Amino acid sequence: MHSFTDLVASFESRFTASLPFPQTPETIYDPCRYLLQLGGKRIRPVLCLMANELFEDISEDAWSAAFGIELLHNFTLIHDDIMDKAPLRRGKPTIHHKYGLTAGILCGDVMCIYAYEELAKIKKSLPQVLQLFNRTAIEICEGQQLDMDFEHRNDVSIGDYIHMITLKTSVLLACSLKMGAIAGGGLGDSANKLYAFGKNMGLAFQLQDDYLDAFGDTVKLGKQNGGDIKANKKTYLLIKALENADVTQKKEIEKLLKEDTESKVPGMLELYSKTKADIQCREAVAQYSKMAFDCLEDVAIPAKRKHPLLELANYLLMREF
Amino acid sequence: MHSFTDLVASFESRFTASLPFPQTPETIYDPCRYLLQLGGKRIRPVLCLMANELFEDISEDAWSAAFGIELLHNFTLIHDDIMDKAPLRRGKPTIHHKYGLTAGILCGDVMCIYAYEELAKIKKSLPQVLQLFNRTAIEICEGQQLDMDFEHRNDVSIGDYIHMITLKTSVLLACSLKMGAIAGGGLGDSANKLYAFGKNMGLAFQLQDDYLDAFGDTVKLGKQNGGDIKANKKTYLLIKALENADVTQKKEIEKLLKEDTESKVPGMLELYSKTKADIQCREAVAQYSKMAFDCLEDVAIPAKRKHPLLELANYLLMREF
Structure with missing residues (x-):
């Protein structure tokens, strides 16, 4: 079994060494590389790898799932930062702040699709993994929409709030674990x-x-x-x-x-x-x-x-x- | 064999009758329904169905592919319209114009993911279909980025231009046909x-x-x-x-x-x-x-x-x- 620290380090080196983007058009891929190389806690992909290791030695399928999850997470951050008008992410300028709105939108879009390109490499249980991933990604969008809606509402209950953060934050942690498990035949x-x-x-x-x-x-x-x-x-x-x-x-x-x-x-x-x-x-x-x-x-x-x-x-x- | 007119009509009624969105949050799904019910020429999904019918009676897989293609196409239109600051689409206000930037970004995002949810229903040759679809979606993003870049460049050659419109426009028509063929065992x-x-x-x-x-x-x-x-x-x-x-x-x-x-x-x-x-x-x-x-x-x-x-x-x- 690998420790948390080991897995974060393994993920970090493997992920940044094999980012899936080509060199050109650099106007779309430079900002993608910029953001992903700023790091981040990598909690979600590591949860996927850990869940996988409950059932087997970490498989290539689990790595593909972990890459896909981290790309999806970063796609949502890029677009959320536009909607939240956030100037900083990981202590550095956000993509839309540094490169403009067009780059913010398109880098998010292309990163989402690269997430699916990673998933498409999965050999075992692809349909199940894909369905779970799709469901989760939809829920994250819904959660972000609810969060935006709450800004203009004065009747938000604790139940509404728990529902919103479940969608916006929790389901991706949950999905990461389940994808690792499914990939391991859990x-x-x-x-x-x-x-x-x-x-x-x-x-x-x-x-x-x-x-x-x-x-x-x-x-x-x-x-x-x-x-x-x-x-x-x-x-x-x-x-x-x-x-x-x-x-x-x-x-x-x-x-x-x-x-x-x-x-x-x-x-x-x-x-x-x-x-x-x-x-x-x-x-x-x-x-x-x-x-x-x-x-x-x-x-x-x-x-x-x-x-x-x-x-x-x-x-x-x-x-x- | 079905004629062009027949297939457009079949697609139109089947697609608008079974849009995949739930009722809530209506702030994200109402704009999605609004745009998709404005119509459009439906050329791409019909190409997919026609290509499929070269090889077999139109299959459920081909319908799923056609739905996925039309959703992907509309996702790119929603985001392109933001980048192009376009007020109108199909003669009516664009989503970001009618509902704001947040809705424009999030409706595009969620529509892209619903496209993958349709694809995930495909039973035959899912990995091949998924790879082709991913590659095409990436190319469309690259094409849009190049189109944006060209606005600020004074050295665009005919070759550059053909490359850009190939990515931005042509590959999705090509992909639609090939997906229909693959689904039909072509x-x-x-x-x-x-x-x-x-x-x-x-x-x-x-x-x-x-x-x-x-x-x-x-x-x-x-x-x-x-x-x-x-x-x-x-x-x-x-x-x-x-x-x-x-x-x-x-x-x-x-x-x-x-x-x-x-x-x-x-x-x-x-x-x-x-x-x-x-x-x-x-x-x-x-x-x-x-x-x-x-x-x-x-x-x-x-x-x-x-x-x-x-x-x-x-x-x-x-x-x-």
């Missing part, structure tokens, strides 16, 4: 348990991210906290605070949402605490984490083989608050 | 001849389009001519005129390119004629048309079975000048 039940493990882990991770953005240690995070608050982003914390607030608190929250002052972040944090949204967010993280670990435990494979997956889940979920 | 040579037929037909069609935009009968075209000239678009005519022009003519062309006057279109048309770019464009149309019909003739299938394909090619290429 039986239906194991593959489905791994899928549920990834889905719950993704939810726990996203909710933790919401919490850390508000209450995280600025030094450890490497960025100022309160970014979501400043942007009026509808996070678990804000939705829950509005849900729990009494009439006075609700008015205070709504007043702060209209403000752009120094006191906005500390004011909102105080309201998150007063309404107990902070505690409930931490409880939700713990609850989804527990469900994730329970699902992993249920996979009918000797416990020691699951060690790398546990290690990765701990890395993602046990970050200090 | 042998390699027949499938490749059909591919070449489509490629040459696409080139002839695009060059004819360039010619008609400049010299076409305004009444028959249903639009003012000279649109490409007004937009300084690098067409076969402009590139060829610059190539053929003597020093004085070249200066006149360059002067007109900087103008935005009433006399720009008639002035440029006169120069296209003086430099014989007009005649050479018509000759190129005739030459690619001949190559197309020769390729179709070479397909080892009784001539009468090819009648619908001939009918469609004639419809596309024999438009009055």
Whole structure:
């Protein structure tokens, strides 16, 4: 079994050494190479490789699936960054910011299709892998659309929010694991348990991210906290605070949402605490984490083989608050 | 054998009756339905069905391929329209114009993935079909990128231009035919001849389009001519005129390119004629048309079975000048 660190390193060297793009037209492929060589955590392809290694020595099919997943993920990031008007990704200018809107759109498009070119190399269970991948990619688009829609809505419930982050974030982690399992001949039940493990882990991770953005240690995070608050982003914390607030608190929250002052972040944090949204967010993280670990435990494979997956889940979920 | 008109009607009713999108999120799927229900000529899916019918009764696999092709084509139109800042498509507002940039990007993305969902239903020769489709989709992106690049370049040769329109326009016609043939068990040579037929037909069609935009009968075209000239678009005519022009003519062309006057279109048309770019464009149309019909003739299938394909090619290429 390979450790998390080993697999990240193997993926990194194999992936960047064999990027599928030709030299020309360089106006489309240079930006693609630029983004992919900035790195990234490579969590998703590594989950695929780990899930595969539960069942067999990592196969060529699993590598093709892992490449396809990483390309799909980056395609969605390129287009999301356009829609979010994000200037930076991985600490460097985003593609549309550096090369313009046309490059942003076309590089995303071509990267999506290269993802399918990697998948098309899969020999075993191609139709099943393709169906899962398609379903997941559709869900990611739907999740992004819902996220955009939420900006203009004032009636987003916790249920709506969980549904949105499930689609936007969790299903790709889940799909990565299941694709690795299918490529390794993993039986239906194991593959489905791994899928549920990834889905719950993704939810726990996203909710933790919401919490850390508000209450995280600025030094450890490497960025100022309160970014979501400043942007009026509808996070678990804000939705829950509005849900729990009494009439006075609700008015205070709504007043702060209209403000752009120094006191906005500390004011909102105080309201998150007063309404107990902070505690409930931490409880939700713990609850989804527990469900994730329970699902992993249920996979009918000797416990020691699951060690790398546990290690990765701990890395993602046990970050200090 | 079904006629062109029959197949367009069958495709239209089957496709619009079974669009693959769910009801929600309506913010992503309403614009998709809007565009697809505006119609379009449906040339590409019909080519796929016709090529399939050369070899067998039209199969479910061929229908899946035809659906996938039409979805891919519309995905590229949605994103091209954003890049071209086009307000209208099929006489109605484009998606990004009617619903905004986010909808334009995401509807394109999700439509591309639904194209793959249709393909994934194919039972026979899925890996071959998928590889051809991927290769073609990549080429279309490259063609669009080159087209965008050409706007800022002053050294585009006829060879560059033919390469660009091959990628942007012709390969999808070629791919549509070859996919229909592969789905029908068409042998390699027949499938490749059909591919070449489509490629040459696409080139002839695009060059004819360039010619008609400049010299076409305004009444028959249903639009003012000279649109490409007004937009300084690098067409076969402009590139060829610059190539053929003597020093004085070249200066006149360059002067007109900087103008935005009433006399720009008639002035440029006169120069296209003086430099014989007009005649050479018509000759190129005739030459690619001949190559197309020769390729179709070479397909080892009784001539009468090819009648619908001939009918469609004639419809596309024999438009009055």
